[in-house]
Amino acid sequence: MHFQRSLVVGLIVILQISCYELNKKRFPDHFRIGLATSAYQVEGGWNEDGKGENIWDRSVHSIPSPIFNKETGDIACDSYHKYKEDIRLLKNMGVDHYRFSISWSRILPTGYANQINEAGVNYYKNLIKEIRANGLEPLVTIYHWDLPQPLQDLGGWPNEYIVDLFEEYARVAFTLFGDDVKQWITINEPKQVCQEAYGSGIKAPFIKSHGLAEYLCTHNVIKAHAKAWHLYDDEFRNKQKGRVGIVIDTFWMEPASDSEADINAAERQLQFIFGWYANPILRGDYPWQMKKFIGERSAKQGFKTSRLPEFTKQEIDYINGTIDFLGVNYYTTNMVSEKNDTVRNEVSWEADAETIRFVKPEWPFSTTWLRVVPWGIGKVMHWVKKTYGDIPIWITENGMATYGESLEDDNRIEYYQKHLSYVRDALEDGINIIGYTAWSLMDNFEWQVGYDDRFGFYHVDFKSPNRTRTPRKSVGFYRQFATTRCIVDKSQCVDDNHMDNVLRYVYQSVAVNNGH
Ligand code: GBH
Secondary structure, three states, rough: HHHHHHHHHHHHHHHHHOOOOOOOEEOOOOOOOOOOOOOOHHHHOOOOOOOOOEEHHHHHHOOOOOOHHHHHOOOOHHHHHHHHHHHHHHHOOOOOOOEEOOOOHHHHOOOOOOOOOOOHHHHHHHHHHHHHHHEEEEEEEEEEEOOHHHHHOOOOOOOOOHHHHHHHHHHHHHHHHHOOOOOEEEOHHHHHHHHHHHHHOOOOOOOOOOOOOOHHHHHHHHHHHHHHHHHHHHHHHHHHEEEEEEOOOOOEEEEEEOHHHHHHHHHHHHHHHHHHHHHHHOOOOOHHHHHHHHHHHHHHHOOOOOOOOOOHHHHHHOOOOOOOEEEEOOOOEEEEOOOOOOOOOOOOHHHHOOEEEOOOOOEEEEOOOEEEOOHHHHHHHHHHHHOOOOOOEEEEEOOOOOOOOOOOOOOHHHHHHHHHHHHHHHHHOOOOOOEEEEOOOOOOOHHHHHHEEEEEOEEEOOOOOOEEEEEEEEHHHHHHHHOOOOOOOOOOOOOOOHHHHHHHHHHOOOOOOOOO
């Protein structure tokens, strides 16, 4: 009986997915369409004009190298010298905004705000000027993973000292660039900043401290974000009139069956990856699932207190609601089932969630962790709204990797077309998505995998000193999307003026909740 029912449910799901028709409605005029990069992945100029060393510089130069093929970001796409060309490419694609990040050690070589590097500041002033002169809007990430090495020498993100230092860095950024930047992101993907950098140790500073440092790191990342938001709110908002958000990433977590255990496991996994950050910032505290599971496991493992730190009442009040918009990065989906971990001896973020994650063999492969599952982006949008209310969302990254030198990337076109179709559906369902940012403008340094995974619309020739950028076929698709606001040919596009007004309203209604 149960088997038959799941068979029927399964068939309906398969039918729904295979019969899915692209949404042909035009995106509203006020919907922002853009492209993203980050400082360490594109700039190069790693020790030029007074820039200080950061944790990626240190890691890529260490022996043995932790990076595939011993690659480095020393030159990367050479955007430190070629930023004008980058902006030409963006302009040529017809997009509305460019998301880039500031390198902390380029403007503050030691990480401390007592010493400002003028040349570094000028680089970003020129970049922002160029962006605006071309009619584009800058969407600026303050921290995209490149911590100044001297701050890592103090312990990095797991040391609470970082909270005030980040606030001072943010103050410098708001002061110097805030007249021309109205959309700020404090931190990109804190889950990677903590879990991949200080837990599983697959990103700089490559510290493996499973189930310990990764939680301490998060505690400080959340406080640092909240401090930067309050700083802006108290001292800059009136004059600069911008917005400050954070970018949180997640896979969609699809229950492996319709059993209650698997449904709970998938929800718990979302809370462990997304709620870990979103819940404190939007609801004041860690998700109950994390408090319960990590607390019980810590006790069973003989720890005196939970490995998950606690916020004080005062901290909860301070952190709660510190957001004007929520940035969401979506790339892929996992299936999730309940693990039934009775031993509970493993100390790690992965084990603490007590889930089993897997992918379906029929999902097209892009790279190790990335299968192409377009409907997942729609599910994430609905889940965010259901869980955190009617909050303005920027989709700040979405994309897939290809390999080698080919410029014929029909699979990338299909990836974007389908994901955007689900985004358009979500708009129609009343989800407040302000804009969409594809990753990435061009191939770039893909962290520990070097230059192997290529996420760009533009191919970059990393063997040439010119770092020549060549358009892939997908450039044509994205240009068409940005200029016509349609994911299908203009002739098939359907107008929907109603949505324009909805979006205009959404975009104007600043910020979220909790009295802010
Ligand atoms: C984003 O991270 C980053 O913001 C961006 O800098 C990056 O270039 C882009 O996406 C493409 O990767 O399975 O153990 O190998 C994406 C987040 C990073 C989460 C890789 C999953 C795989 C860990 N993902 N991670 S593992």
